[in-house]
Amino acid sequence: MTDILGHKKVFDVLEKSATDRQTAQSYLFSGKEGIGKLHVAIEFACMLNCPRYTPTDHLECGICDRIRKGNHPDVRIETPIKGSIKIDRVRYLQSFLKYSPVEAPFRVIIIDDAHLINRAAQNALLKTLEEPPAYSLMILVTSRSSHLLPTVRSRLRKVMFSPLTRSVITKELVRIKNISEEEAQTVAGLSSGSLGRALELHSAGATNLRKSVMDFFNAGSNFGLAPLLELSAQVSVDQRKLFDAIEFGMTWIRDLMTLKLGGPHSSVINTDLIDILRPSAQHYSIEELLRIRDLMSNGLALVDSETNINRNLVSDVMFLRIRQTMSGKSA
Numbered sequence: 001m002t003d004i005l006g007h008k009k010v011f012d013v014l015e016k017s018a019t020d021r022q023t024a025q026s027y028l029f030s031g032k033e034g035i036g037k038l039h040v041a042i043e044f045a046c047m048l049n050c051p052r053y054t055p056t057d058h059l060e061c062g063i064c065d066r067i068r069k070g071n072h073p074d075v076r077i078e079t080p081i082k083g084s085i086k087i088d089r090v091r092y093l094q095s096f097l098k099y100s101p102v103e104a105p106f107r108v109i110i111i112d113d114a115h116l117i118n119r120a121a122q123n124a125l126l127k128t129l130e131e132p133p134a135y136s137l138m139i140l141v142t143s144r145s146s147h148l149l150p151t152v153r154s155r156l157r158k159v160m161f162s163p164l165t166r167s168v169i170t171k172e173l174v175r176i177k178n179i180s181e182e183e184a185q186t187v188a189g190l191s192s193g194s195l196g197r198a199l200e201l202h203s204a205g206a207t208n209l210r211k212s213v214m215d216f217f218n219a220g221s222n223f224g225l226a227p228l229l230e231l232s233a234q235v236s237v238d239q240r241k242l243f244d245a246i247e248f249g250m251t252w253i254r255d256l257m258t259l260k261l262g263g264p265h266s267s268v269i270n271t272d273l274i275d276i277l278r279p280s281a282q283h284y285s286i287e288e289l290l291r292i293r294d295l296m297s298n299g300l301a302l303v304d305s306e307t308n309i310n311r312n313l314v315s316d317v318m319f320l321r322i323r324q325t326m327s328g329k330s331a
Ligand SMILES: [Zn+2]
Pocket: 046, 050, 051, 052, 053, 058, 061, 062, 063, 064, 065
């Protein structure tokens, strides 16, 4: 078995259904982005189509190898092109499922980011979900199952994936990126249980952004106006960056709350900054921290909801008000 990280329970259930021949014909694999849902879907296809599949290592197997590489005639792994899956693609997949398997017991289609199947294509897909051809199996993989039509969702067997634990992500980061355990633990804490997000956060850009945001929060009311406006301009160049900056700020609040309320050390996210965070936790009252959190939530909601909003202005106001709150004056 290749590494299925934190999804052993899900994997065991799938394996049991395969052994007992109790599989459904259509599945919905849902859960956070970047936690390995697609990987488990591919392993499920291997499990169903390889007579030698056992839960022990057999990476040398030719059948599984072709499935994993997308070279097996009976298994298709579909990903959106230019951010969507259109009706002609769905029709092609439907015709693929209609034919009997060439080599394997099942014809399998795995659609990654299935929430990007457009509405017309989802409606077309319904026909296959209502009357699936014999020996066919379809797995829709998504981090946004609410974007699928209720009529589609209701015809799928749901398999929910939990976020990965901090220790699983830490271990993976150390393995993949060859970084220190301490650094890995900090990045893992910031990743909300997603290995994909953790890898993104480990990139130079994200590391620098986090440092700038943390410098601001740690300096509090001593942070100068010019660097504040510079930071604001830097983070508001695009929406993603501003969201990231707010997310980093939220972890600062969470850490201070944890320290203030005597929560376990292991729950602190910014472990590398703990010596700076401790005195700050003493310095601010809970009310002040909640007010800062609300300022960030409001900023986030504004930028998220309005398309033509002046991000830089929202960001300026947000940072200024946070600084004002940190100086002990009511914002
Ligand atoms: Zn195999």
